[in-house]
Structures are given as structure tokens and as C-alpha cells.
Amino acid sequence: MRATVVTAEAGCAKGVLHRHFKDFDDLLVELVHDHAGRVKTRGESLRAGTGTVAGNVTTALEALLTSVAVSILPLITFRDELRARLRQTWPTGLPILTEAAAQIAAYLAAEREVGRIAPDTDVDTLAAVLIGTGHLMYADRRADPPTAEAVHATIATALAGTERKGPGPKRPVPEEA
Template structure:
């Protein structure tokens, strides 16, 4: 595949195949053979574009993180609109997808993958770290315009939202939690950071 376009197409095809395997067979079933079989390509295609399987998986996770950054941009556009709880609940639903949860399980189970990801996410758990940073940035913007209390700790709120959200979404065994349940959880976390009605 001599052109850049073909390389992008191959990467996208392999990433999509890896995500399908992850959803069908879990982190334990995600092997290079399973990915290439699912993609319908020769095994050599994966190794032609990536140094090894952990290198491929690291790029898959980074690709997912790039999608999170797009979600962060959409969330920033909602600053001052609707209400903070519904904005955060919507963002969590876009962050904690079954694919993202599967990738977190994969990161937890593969030492080589975690080592590779330390190059771009030196602290914390990749995906969760970037998601928390995204939520913290949004919360800080809402705090600046007075929709959160001046002393609200946006970093702590963001970490709590991601951690609690993970427990909620992972506990659904592949099904998405009810939207109302997500909003209730978010509201219970954010309530202490809301501005006082008496100023």
C-alpha cells in the first residue's frame, strides 16, 4: 500500500475490526490473528503498518483518545447552554461507550500496552485521564461564568464523574444505563459545587 490514503484506510479497517473483536470476544480474545481475520486481510497487513501488536493496540487507544478530544470540543460549545448536569450526563454517555470500557479492560490486562501508552499518557489510566481533563476544562469554563461555585474543585469533580460513571456503565453488562440514572448520578456529584442561591 504505497500511498498515505491507503495507509489511513488500512488503519481504519484494522481499528474497526479490533473494536468488533473486543465487543464480541472481550479483551482476552483480541489477538493479531483475530483482528486480521475480522478485517478480512492477511496477517502481514497489520505488521506492515505497525511495529508489533502492542504498537497497534497503542495506536488504537490513541485513536479513541482523539475522538474524545472531538467530544471535548462539542462540550465546550455547550458552556452556558442547557444545564450543567445534562451536559455532563451527555458527555459521560459519549465517553463511556462499550468500546471505551473494553479498551480500559485491555489496558489493564496488557503490560506491554501500558508501557507504550506511557509515552503519551504518563500518568493515570489512558482514556480516563484524558476524559477527566476534558470534563475539568468544561467545568472550569462553567465556573468562570458563575454556573458553578467559585471554589468548586473542577479536577476533583471530573475525576469523581469519570470514576463513578465507569462503575455505573460497567455495571450494566453491555447495556447502556438509563439516561435518567446517569443524570441522577451526575446531579449527586455536582450538587455541592452549585452556586449558592444567596450569592
């Protein structure tokens, strides 16, 4: 990730960043925390959705994987100090994807509760599969991103056998404790 992308995301000049962060990894930790918070907010919106399960998950994955967040993932993978700092909050996985998997699992669990997902569905495993598959579709930053139709077809295939048809009821968003 180039500094210009980071400064554009932060909405400030490069010099301002050096005054607020001790080093580049410190800035990236804050950026990852910020994006993880956005993923959590999107997860709450996802649980309030009324579309099909495949449509709702497709929308959530597209929002996640077309954002600057996907550009941060290689940095987490290749910067040892950054990974070490992030392990204080996320002991396993890639932080933004780990949070997204948790939010999709919570959404799928809510859908299971209202009968739109089969009662025996392992939502944690299914969420991980959906995140991993979605990430693979978007990971090549040199090619054009996949079309919404391709993403939806992939999600629908992964959900085949678990999804019950129909838009289902609108559910209230759970309040934070």
C-alpha cells in the same frame, strides 16, 4: 477485546492490520491515541454546549462510556507492554479516562468562569469523581448499560451544591495554540 471488534472499529480485515502494525500492542496504542483524540474533540464540543451542566456532563459521559473505548480499558490494565508504551504519552492513569477527566475539568472550569459552577469548586477533583463514577456504572459489560436517567441522576447528585441553575450563555470553543 477480540480481533473482530478491533477490525470492525478500524474498518478493515484482520490481515490488513498485520501489515501495518508490528504487533497487537502497537495496534492498541494507535487505537487508544485515536480514541483520546476523539475525547478531546468531544471536550471542545462540550465547552460549546448550552444545556444544563449536569445534562452536558451526562451526554459526554454516555458518549465516552458506551463507545468501544470502554472495552479497551481492561486491555490497558492487564497488558504490561501496552501500558509501558502508553506511559510515554500518559505518565499516569488510564489514557482515555485521563483525557476525559481533563476535558470535563476544562468544561467545568469554563462553567465556573461564567458562574454556573460555584467559584470554590475543585474542578479537577470533581471531574475525576465524575469519570470514576461513570466508569463504575458502565464497567459491567455483561449487564445492560445504565439508563440515561440513572446516569443523569448520579451526575446531578455529584454536582449538587456546586451547580447554579439555568442553561447559561453559549461560550466560544477555544482555538488550538
